[in-house]
Amino acid sequence: MSSNAFDVIVIGGGPGGYVAAIRASQLGFRTAVVERAHLGGICLNWGCIPTKALLRTSEVYHLMQHARDFGLSAEKIGYDVKAIVKRSRDVAGRLSGGVGMLMKKHKIQVIEGEAKLAKGGEAPKVVVGKDSYTAKHVILATGARARTVPQAGLEPDGDKIWTYREAMVPESMPKSVLVIGSGAIGIEFASFYNTMGADVTVVEMMDRVLPVEDEEISAFAAKSFRKQGMTLMTGAQVEKLDTSGKTAKVSVKTSKGKTETIEVEKVILAIGIVGNVENLGLEELGVKIEKGHVVNDGFGRTNVKGLYAIGDVAGPPWLAHKASHEGVVCVEKIAGLDVHAFETGNIPGCTYCHPQIASVGLTEAKAKEAGHEVKVGRFPFVGNGKAIALGDDQGLVKTVFDAKTGELLGAHMVGAEVTELIQGYAVARQLETTEAELMHTVFPHPTLSEMMHESVLDAYGRALHI
Known part of the structure; x- marks a missing residue:
């Protein structure tokens, strides 16, 4: 050769x-x-x-x-x-x-x-x-x-309009930032700049932030973001960007059909790839x-x-x-090995904002759309000893099961360290685990993972600590 x-x-x-x-x-x-x-x-x-x-x-x-x-x-x-x-x-x-x-x-x-x-x-x-x-x-x-949209003026200039590249290496901390798009990339940067003291506005075309996540998780996260001081504009669309002055002037059409002009130091494009x-x-x-x-x-x-x-x-x-x-x-x-075709249903997704968000499998809505009769379990962080000890007791664990077979259809979390916890549910789905195996699995105490167990129990009316 x-x-x-x-x-x-x-x-x-x-x-x-x-x-x-x-x-x-x-x-x-x-x-x-x-x-x-x-x-x-x-x-x-x-x-x-x-x-x-x-x-x-x-x-x-x-x-x-x-x-x-x-x-x-x-x-x-x-x-x-x-x-x-x-x-x-x-x-x-x-x-x-x-x-x-x-x-x-x-x-x-x-x-x-x-x-x-x-x-x-x-x-x-x-x-x-x-x-x-x-x-x-x-x-x-x-x-x-x-992704950029030049015809709408949504094109990075490396100065006032950033992609993730420029947003990762700021020369100074901007006092105000507008993030276009509220998927994982957009929300992570919004979370970073907001925590570091910037006045952050997020504009999202869909009716809620983090639109691919389960609706309850998205709503919980949005409430937390607003409490931290972020401005969330959902059902809104950027119509025009004017960068001719010292700042960026962003014309946003709100969910009510009105146009607002928002003046910020930096705009971060996070409208997909x-x-x-x-x-x-x-x-x-x-x-x-x-x-x-x-x-x-x-x-x-x-x-x-x-x-x-x-x-x-x-x-x-x-x-x-x-x-x-x-x-x-x-x-x-x-190589000719016996391997199954690649599927995406068991791939966990993680967003590292504060609070963290993680999920695997179907949302409750998607499960119902697919024809499943579902049982849904929930457990709040406020009921978990480890979360309280960490000083981070705001969050939620949600599990979705097929009511007839007990199949774990999906799991969705928001709160401290959920990006580490989600793998437990990913393994469970890969092994085609039902609620019975999860109920009889012993989770260590005191850990955040106990909430995963409690959420499963709650789906079947057996939760112990709420």
Whole structure:
């Protein structure tokens, strides 16, 4: 085999791409990864990880401001924006370097540059600069980018109008911020800037914030955000952005049909993402693309022989852990292993705002729409000893069961550390657990996880502590 010939070439070194490459190497394939920027992709460098570093800073800052609640004293509380950003970037850099070490460990060749596909033999040929590479299997893991709407003026300028990239590295803390979109990205930045002292307004087109979450969880979160001082404008739409002055003037059509002008220092666009499908040669190869994403069959296979697509470029949910697992399924299918087609029903989603939000499976409304007769259990954080001891007793755990079979259809949480707790329900769904097994599982005391048990019990009228 020539030095430019591989069994598997992965285009994109993000959580989907580098994990797919590692699994391919483990299965004995000669593997290469093409990356145009930094190993780890958006998640490690400009997404999941550095934003969590920022949110951790805001969490500590919040606790410092409430030191007296814990019998402590803290004076002259303040912060250094440059130091906050540096810590976030250092965390990202450390993990990106770790991915490079993993590539070396697994003898995966990293090819730096921008890839383009061309017609080849068994699979498309990969061209990077002046060099060409061949492989029996080419996996697209090119990710996605922030959605913009230039015709509506919703286009970043790097100054007054930011995407997540600029929002992660502020040179100074803005006094006022307007966030357009209230999905996970928008609400996380709204939460960070609000906690750090900015006057934050969130504009959401749908009738509620966090519209993909269960309605009760969304309502609970919205009440908490407003209590923290955020302004939430739901059922509203940005009509115009004027950045000609020292500030951004945002014209917002409210849910009542009136137009309000809001003046802020910064605007953060968080109106979704679109797949990176351009300039790859996909059109020439006849690759099927729908709504800006490459279509695959559940095993990563596209309509072009030898070409696969995983992660954000292959469509929602746009989550790093979805991309990684999808990459493993794709490679194991290539290797001929007995593997099930990738499904999204058991993928947990997490939002790291304050309070945290996490969910897996169907919401109550979606379960009913699917024809299920449901039993619903709820347990409030205020009834949990550990939550009270933490000084964070505002939250809710909600479980949705099929009334006839006892199948756990979905679980939804809002409150302290729910992004860590949700995995318990994800495992339960993967194992096709019913309410009976969950009821007879012993949860340690005192822990937040006890609320998961109580929520299950409540669905069947057996809750012990409410």
